[in-house]
Amino acid sequence: MPLPLSSAVPLPRKTLDSSLSLALSLFAGGGEMALSVAKCPSSSAAARLVPDHSPLRWSTLLRPFPRTVLAGSVAVPSSKNWNLGVACKQEVGTVPVSSPKEAPSKNVEIGGLLGLSSEEYRDVIGPNSSEREPTVSITVVGASGDLAKKKIFPALFALYYEDCLPKHFTIFGYARSKMTDAELRTMVSKTLTCRIDKRENCNEKMEQFLQRCFYHSGQYESEENFADLDKELKEHEGGRLSNRLFYLSIPPNIFIDVVKSASKSASSKNGWTRVIVEKPFGRDSESSAALTRGLKQYLDEDQIFRIDHYLGKELVENLSILRFSNLVFEPLWSRQYIRNVQLIFSEDFGTEGRGGYFDNYGIIRDIMQNHLLQILALFAMETPVSLDAEDIRSEKVKVLRSMKPLQLENVVIGQYKSHTKGGVAYPGYTDDKTVPKGSLTPTFAAAALFIDNARWDGVPFLMKAGKALETRRTEIRVQFRHVPGNLYKRSFGTDLDRATNELVIRVQPDEAIYLKINNKIPGLGMRLDRSNLNLLYASRYSKEIPDAYERLLLDAIEGERRLFIRSDELDAAWELFTPLLKELEEKKIAPELYPYGSCGPAGAHYLAANYNVRWGDTASDA
Numbered sequence: 001m002p003l004p005l006s007s008a009v010p011l012p013r014k015t016l017d018s019s020l021s022l023a024l025s026l027f028a029g030g031g032e033m034a035l036s037v038a039k040c041p042s043s044s045a046a047a048r049l050v051p052d053h054s055p056l057r058w059s060t061l062l063r064p065f066p067r068t069v070l071a072g073s074v075a076v077p078s079s080k081n082w083n084l085g086v087a088c089k090q091e092v093g094t095v096p097v098s099s100p101k102e103a104p105s106k107n108v109e110i111g112g113l114l115g116l117s118s119e120e121y122r123d124v125i126g127p128n129s130s131e132r133e134p135t136v137s138i139t140v141v142g143a144s145g146d147l148a149k150k151k152i153f154p155a156l157f158a159l160y161y162e163d164c165l166p167k168h169f170t171i172f173g174y175a176r177s178k179m180t181d182a183e184l185r186t187m188v189s190k191t192l193t194c195r196i197d198k199r200e201n202c203n204e205k206m207e208q209f210l211q212r213c214f215y216h217s218g219q220y221e222s223e224e225n226f227a228d229l230d231k232e233l234k235e236h237e238g239g240r241l242s243n244r245l246f247y248l249s250i251p252p253n254i255f256i257d258v259v260k261s262a263s264k265s266a267s268s269k270n271g272w273t274r275v276i277v278e279k280p281f282g283r284d285s286e287s288s289a290a291l292t293r294g295l296k297q298y299l300d301e302d303q304i305f306r307i308d309h310y311l312g313k314e315l316v317e318n319l320s321i322l323r324f325s326n327l328v329f330e331p332l333w334s335r336q337y338i339r340n341v342q343l344i345f346s347e348d349f350g351t352e353g354r355g356g357y358f359d360n361y362g363i364i365r366d367i368m369q370n371h372l373l374q375i376l377a378l379f380a381m382e383t384p385v386s387l388d389a390e391d392i393r394s395e396k397v398k399v400l401r402s403m404k405p406l407q408l409e410n411v412v413i414g415q416y417k418s419h420t421k422g423g424v425a426y427p428g429y430t431d432d433k434t435v436p437k438g439s440l441t442p443t444f445a446a447a448a449l450f451i452d453n454a455r456w457d458g459v460p461f462l463m464k465a466g467k468a469l470e471t472r473r474t475e476i477r478v479q480f481r482h483v484p485g486n487l488y489k490r491s492f493g494t495d496l497d498r499a500t501n502e503l504v505i506r507v508q509p510d511e512a513i514y515l516k517i518n519n520k521i522p523g524l525g526m527r528l529d530r531s532n533l534n535l536l537y538a539s540r541y542s543k544e545i546p547d548a549y550e551r552l553l554l555d556a557i558e559g560e561r562r563l564f565i566r567s568d569e570l571d572a573a574w575e576l577f578t579p580l581l582k583e584l585e586e587k588k589i590a591p592e593l594y595p596y597g598s599c600g601p602a603g604a605h606y607l608a609a610n611y612n613v614r615w616g617d618t619a620s621d622a
């Protein structure tokens with residue numbers, strides 16, 4: 001009988017191994033179990049869980065979610081849905097066991113580790129468990145590309161550096177380009193940084209990491225080439241239990257080819273196989289549904305990890321914590337107190353180098369339909385039943401399905417034009433040789449969206465996203481209503497907007513959460529001032545914030561799906577934007593031109609003004 005969570009018993013380190021067997025046998029009936037003892041001195045995973053962790057502290061993690069850490073203790077979950085969880089620095093082998101919710105993967109042999117009987121669980125964790133220590137092989141498909149170099153390899157290195165990768169892991173780059181292992185290592189080494197500076201042995205760690213990186217050249221549609229990769233993976237896995245993660249860092253038109261070849265020729269025969277799919281997931285409802293159908297020919301939904309890296313950003317992750325763990329916010333989180341919500345993304349550079357890709361998508365598909373809409377869904381969802389991935393994703397889907405259709409009159413589009421500033425000439429969007437002359441693709445868009453439910457009825461959710469703007473920033477701004485019968489309104493003159501509270505969640509750069517409040521200026525008079533209650537991360541926390549890709553890669557390795565997009569979420573997101581995108585294209589709506597480095601088209605201000613709103617980021621005290 002499962003004991004309640006509160007029955008966690010502190011245990012000395014030496015007893016942990018036997019406790020693992022005990023805990024596992026208690027759970028033989030269910031729950032995806034991945035068990036390990038963690039010592040992840042500075043890992044992002046542990047840091048998320050154990051605020052006061054120390055290098056010498058041993059922790060046993062419990063999840064599926066939350067990643068509860070009971071340092072130096074073994075806790076027995078109160079529900080079969082709880083897992084004994086994965087951790088950084090696997091001192092004891094991780095034993096993944098299938099969950100009743102997670103159907104055996106198509107490519108996993110029956111009788112493989114996924115789907116074992118309870119007797120078999122015990123066999124796995126028996127005295128010779130170290131022989132069954134699993135391996136994780138991570139194949140970066142498209143390893144020669146921009147994203148792989150810029151984000152994926154550096155994130156993998158950071159995880160390695162932080163002792164968050166399992167003991168037995170191998171990284172393979174796969175692409176058509178011809179490269180030796182040494183050449184891959186040289187390429188990768190150029191983009192690795194010791195993110196966590198002021199630490200020693202970074203170069204040593206880098207060298208160790210690079211020795212675990214290999215390269216296999218092959219065609220994307222070739223089952224034979226993937227079979228060769230499979231052989232190489234097996235050599236590295238050395239007969240251990242094999243878990244395989246494929247990261248599709250390639251253009252979307254070859255996703256299905258790769259999934260087909262990889263699933264047929266290189267999927268794990270006795271462990272899990274998971275595939276991280278990069279955006280774009282189609283360009284409208286039809287193409288997205290076709291992509292999903294294509295992927296599902298070869299994979300189960302729970303093997304597909306659709307990445308939206310904004311969900312891996314620290315402050316986006318913190319959104320739910322801010323709201324659901326602070327009594328002061330949740331009661332205010334509705335139309336009753338909130339006047340409007342703004343979701344703002346701006347970049348101070350253009351599409352240079354990615355014009356070919358971008359022109360086929362535009363800013364609405366590139367940023368709004370995914371990153372900003374995901375943030376909106378997280379912001380507006382009802383309290384989920386639990387922190388389990390499915391409970392959270394189900395709440396997000398409800399928000400997306402409750403959204404009113406997007407009207408053309410509630411949308412403004414723009415495109416940047418060349419501009420000379422300080423003697424420097426900045427190119428216009430269509431100056432890029434990879435962009436067709438006369439392209440109408442928007443590089444800027446602003447939209448007013450509405451959620452047709454009891455909580456948010458009538459509250460405008462204003463989105464704004466643009467490239468080649470004045471600043472680089474992403475933020476969520478919550479503007480509250482006026483104080484009824486405000487006693488102090490005279491102190492603010494006619495500009496009552498100055499008297500309203502605003503909560504700003506600055507996702508990047510300079511991560512911060514601040515609340516604009518009214519305050520008396522100290523002194524004998526009665527003068528009011530607007531001031532910020534400011535949680536600036538750099539001042540409050542000494543720890544570096546991990547890159548979103550680190551968090552998401554770690555989650556995919558751990559099988560945590562909470563921050564990945566489920567297919568019904570994706571369908572709902574496309575359902576909202578597809579009619580608008582079609583209308584813009586069919587009517588050939590011309591974008592309003594704005595100078596490179598400006599604050600975007602004036603139309604965005606008129607749009608906000610239609611709802612009696614001012615964009616918070618343009619205020620003098622932004």
Ligand SMILES: NC(=O)C1=CN([C@@H]2O[C@H](COP(=O)(O)OP(=O)(O)OC[C@H]3O[C@@H](n4cnc5c(N)ncnc54)[C@H](OP(=O)(O)O)[C@@H]3O)[C@@H](O)[C@H]2O)C=CC1
Binds near residue numbers: 144148248249251
């Ligand atoms: N770069 C970024 O900042 C971001 C990228 N993404 C997405 O991530 C994925 C990868 O992006 P990125 O690295 O920029 O892409 P790249 O264009 O750099 O492509 C990655 C690799 O795929 C292969 N490739 C490129 N074009 C083709 C083609 N037409 N047919 C077959 N293979 C091709 C190339 O490898 P080889 O020739 O060696 O086989 C290339 O190195 C894409 O889906 C992109 O949309 C998402 C967010 C941000």
Ligand SMILES: O=C1O[C@H](COP(=O)(O)O)[C@@H](O)[C@H](O)[C@H]1O
Binds near residue numbers: 309347366
């Ligand atoms: O997905 C994308 O995101 C980047 C911005 O990501 P960030 O983490 O640097 O803010 C954007 O530049 C790119 O166009 C888009 O495809």
